Amino acid sequence: MIWLNWESRDKSISVTAFRNQLKAVHTWGRQRPADLTVIRHPVLVANGDQDRMVPSGNSADLARRLPNARLKLYPDAGTAASSSTTRNSSAKR
Incomplete structure (x- = not known):
């Protein structure tokens, strides 16, 4: 059962946080992908x-x-989607 958490949605991020995240993503993007197999x-x-x-x-x-x-992509959810939009976010196969 999915319930939406409207009260604690992601807040807007600061320009500094946005720039730092872009820098980290840019650095990560230059690395060779790890072998996850x-x-x-x-x-x-x-x-x-x-x-x-x-x-x-x-x-x-x-x-x-x-x-x-x-x-699992949670619709209309932000950063803490797995903990804020579901009661049980464990992997079920």
């Missing part, structure tokens, strides 16, 4: 589709590179 455990990659800090595309990429991953 060695991780065989089930993994739930969860993200809000309105996350301002981690784009959903990054989560989809991570889930594609993990051999036993499940991607």
